[in-house]
Amino acid sequence: MKFLNKLIPSSRCLVLVTLLSTACNEILEENPYTTFTKDYFKTSGGFRSAVVTGYAGMRFNYGPIGALDLNVFGTDEWTNGDQAISSPLNVYNVSTSEGDLLTPWNNNFWHINTLNLIINLKPEELVDVREADRVVWVAEARYLRAQYYYLLVTQFGAVPLDLGSGELQFNDLPTSAFNRLPVDDLLVKNYQAMIDDLTFAVENLPAKRPERAFNLSKSAALHLLAKVYLYRGYSAASQSTDFQNAYNTAIQLINGKDTYGAALLENFADVFREGNDYNAEILYAVERLPKNNTANEMLDPSTDFANKANMTNNMFNSNYQGPIFVFDPSTTPPSTQAYIDGRPLEYGRPLRRFAPTQWLFETAFADKKNDSRFDNSFRMVWYARSVSATPPATYVDRLQVIGLNIGDTAFYLTKTDREADSLKALTGAQKKNYRVFGPSEFYTNANRTNLIYPSLTKFQSIQRANFQDASGRPLPVSRFAETYLLAAEAAMLLGQSGEAADLINVLKRRAAYRPGLTPEEVESRYAAIEVTADDIDIDFILDERTRELAGEHSRWPDLAARGKLLDRVPTRNPDAANIQPHHVLRPIPQSQLDRISDPDKAKYQNPVY
Incomplete structure (x- = not known):
């Protein structure tokens, strides 16, 4: 070679x-x-x-x-x-x-x-x-x-x-x-x-x-x-001892978490919170440093999408610059303004490369109330923001024409079409000044010219020198929560579905937690998503991996290794319906x-x- x-x-x-x-x-x-x-x-x-x-x-x-x-x-x-x-x-x-x-x-x-x-x-x-x-x-x-x-x-x-x-x-x-x-x-x-x-x-x-x-x-x-x-x-x-060894190894880490410095955080949102990158749940991440393009080996961070660039903060964003409003209907054509002025650091570049499938939104994350992981993984609300520290006066004035100010909700993606229809039907003093999109609007635009969809926030990177830059955050490779999933899967394969359910329920209990809930409310939400041995099979394990690990750059090998690409992809990703048996290897x-x-x-x- x-x-x-x-x-x-x-x-x-x-x-x-x-x-x-x-x-x-x-x-x-x-x-x-x-x-x-x-x-x-x-x-x-x-x-x-x-x-x-x-x-x-x-x-x-x-x-x-x-x-x-x-x-x-x-x-x-x-x-x-x-x-x-x-x-x-x-x-x-x-x-x-x-x-x-x-x-x-x-x-x-x-x-x-x-x-x-x-x-x-x-x-x-x-x-x-x-x-x-x-x-x-x-x-x-x-x-x-x-x-x-x-x-x-x-x-x-x-x-x-x-x-x-x-x-x-x-x-x-x-x-x-x-x-x-x-x-x-x-x-x-x-x-x-x-x-x-x-x-x-x-x-x-x-x-x-x-x-x-x-x-x-x-x-x-x-x-x-x-x-x-x-x-x-x-x-x-494969060897006959592989699944037992997988289980033993994962359990060694779980049972020895204090020895090894590993821990599950109480709040799922904190796992990916910017500034908390070195938390004990992240076992290993590929190191990068905020606002240090030289140390990150980024010679041109605004144009280099390959090489060693961490583009995760930009690739999962929808077209938040697309939605516009009319601020002067008297002109021909009517004068319009984007709800968002430029590309604010907190929203990243809207490069619109990866969009969640309808299956991920509607099925994997069907319960968005009791399971906090969807809300703590995806952006559904964009606020009126400017790329400039001092928003242009023209932008501020145009927002006010439709009753908005800097920091107000600019557009909102609802979790159901029913909610979207209800908000859009409001009139008079109850009418919302912001734009509303329902789930059916995420997935029906065949030309994909104005894709608005839930955008992954796990890798949000505000600490960048320029709004066009790639991320300067470390990128997690292995996470302690996945160790529980590996142990659960191995237990299931060994015929220990009850043990598998117990391990998954550790993550379910964490998923039920939201700051501000009383212990009784957390317990009630946990009860709604708790699983039993009867729930456990490989497809459930893969669904749970989606809920826990969505977007964490491992899904294709996860499906390929388990022989599930051909089974799951055509029915859940219509764009990938052309998959053939030989595609399980590159x-x-x-x-x-x-x-x-x-x-x-x-x-x-x-x-x-």
Whole structure:
């Protein structure tokens, strides 16, 4: 694979990411090196730089448009907004030249190669590295290698462990080989390599992460290990003990939460509250810093949607600039004004790439009263705001023509058409000055020219230097609430549906909580959504994952790994009705196949593509 020899260049500059420590955070800063050798990595500075480069490389997988497309589109939860009509990954018209495929493919392998180098360095080869540091750094590197492989295997199936110098060995020479055969045997090795790496990480990482940094810890490793066991149990590489091991590993984290520094927050809204990014429910997140585009490796944050940009704050927003009102009917045509002036920081850029499906809104979140997670995940109300700190006088004056002021409700999305009809029917003093949209208006516009829909708020990012910028917030990868879901699913698969219900009800009880409710009111709402063993099956588990994890960049592999893409997607996402059996794996990119010296390239490709 010719793209794999990126670690030690002879003629071009390689950017490594080195670590600067501050009182509260570890800040990633780029430092260029023109040339270097393996000896550099035998030093404390070089070894640590390679580890932190592994951390920084995760930014390619969490936040940019390609990574989001691969994990969000083509699912039961999300379809395309009007800025991504007929996206190939959503309508399942995927070719081997699809650019989004290259986001993990072109980036993950060379990070794996770098990690292979330092993982395999023997203690006696190192110059000034303390043994205690080496063990922890290798544990971090092995977690990261497992995560990179997890991200590849869950999309493409089996992928090479041998990058040209042997399995899990560093390679610094160009190769035209593509060591993917036999595929079934390789998939077994892929999963075992991930499990071995994560087991080492569990044994050797610190018990807890720092309070103000997302250094890896045992909690993140236990969580991912439980998930990998579960995924292997569903795969062609399954072993009879996988579901039991998944359960045991998740329960170890749940029962040892105090030891590992993990906790469920009382209020679901606080999990994603900006400024509370380092809370104990987030086990691991890809680090970014507010208003620090340099540290976030964003050279042009207003135009770069790919590379390492965290675009989650912008991609799930509906067209809030679309609704307008008439402030002067005497002109021809009548003079109009948008309810929102520009793009206020709190609303993000209305890039309208991902829109929730009707199934997500109406079925998964059918009970929006007793379960607080919909209200704490989606925006349904927009207020009259301006992008300017001092709103233009013309905007203020035009609002007042229709009885609105800055800060008033500008438009409101109702949860039922009945509520929308009632509000629209009001007259006289009761008439609402704001615009009202009912659910039937979210989904009936076939041309998608004015899509107004509930907009995900989990990744809202106000702390940005410019209203066009990408987010500077850390992006969660693993969350303690999901650990409960993994344990519940494993319990169900082991025939312990009562145990599964108990684990899910921990999340249900939290979902019933809203600030201001009395204990009796919380208990009443919990009783309305509590589940029993009879409710538990794989589809219920997947529905509950939607309620808890909607938008958290894992839905496509979640469905694919469980063999549920073909069952659930066509009935819940009409735009994705073209899905075929071979779409449960992504195609190996054509650019990779073109580099293989073997003329029989088809045998390396996934079926049908």
